[in-house]
Amino acid sequence: MTEFRYELLAQDGKARLGRIHTAHGVIDTPTFMPVGTAATVKGMLPENVADTGAQILLGNTYHLMLRPGAERIARLGGLHKFMNWDKPILTDSGGYQVMSLAKLRKITEEGVTFKSHIDGRKFNLTPERSMEIQHLLGSTITMAFDECTPFPATEKQAAESMRMSMRWAKRSKDAFVEREGYALYGIQQGSVFENLRRESSEKLAELDLPGHSVGGLAVGEGQQIMFDTLDFCVDMLPANKPRYLMGVGKPSDLVGAVMRGIDQFDCVLPTRSGRNAQAFTHRGTLNLKNGRHRDDDRPLDDQCNCPACTKYSRAYLHHLIKAGEILGAVLLTWHNLAYYQDLMRGMREAIAEGRMEAFARDFHAGQEGGDI
């Protein structure tokens, strides 16, 4: 069996090239994790997600506990078998989505009670139940049960929220079933307050966990405040363990966060915007709904080798979108995932060669290049 471990392979400024070894395979970092909310990356066959270069997916505890249910997935062999993905899966704890999706939520020290946004059934989510659900799913990387502190928050509100999350982190660790090659990550909170981020990091250090995430960001604070917070909070986490920034982000977020020491990312943007006709390219983003594409026989992105870019024209993609054809959403999702993986691979190569600053400059120049 493989023990869970992080290898730091190279550093360029704060940017890190690394490798995470898990029971389900290796993850080259910095890495982007496509979101597979309801046991599927929407519109994609798992083999095609793997072909884009993705080495790990994110699964959502909240959605899967409501439908089809964690016990049912366990009876059917676990989430990897259920969705035909044999590489690593990181599952979130459910806490964030309960707050953003569920109805009639009630938070106490014990945990959260809520009603399903699907059928109104009542549920209870505690650190212990979240660990049980993620274990039933067979998650490679389990996230501690926490509260994502809303933004903005006063220092007092952020302190109270963070301290509850740190108590829940201890309960999560106590309930987590240790398995070789599997890991529990702690989540740093503290909003934008340096002292609270430090207190959170010190509390997490006592638990000696194999990885950590920076929580409480990408919650409406904007890119500059996110970067300003990362400037001090990432270094508070152990350098010999992976650092995951939750819910991030658009391409320029990824470049800026890698340069501040982040190793793992997840975001619905490439898949959700692909279904909404938005394409990320090396020369900026464009929306295929726009009529200017109707006669354009150029490829979407001449630096991309995904099927959308090598087999079809912008005019065809525009036609599919205007006609509401499923293939339009499939091809743009496929492209956006391929673009995100190309971006991560480019950053890994740049860090390995000590040219991350130049990579970032070229990235921004390309994005503002115009005439896409």
Ligand SMILES: CNc1nc2cc(C(N)=O)ccc2[nH]1
């Ligand atoms: C999309 N933004 C985002 N921020 C997040 C924060 C957390 C968190 N646990 O603090 C989890 C998921 C998140 N997604």
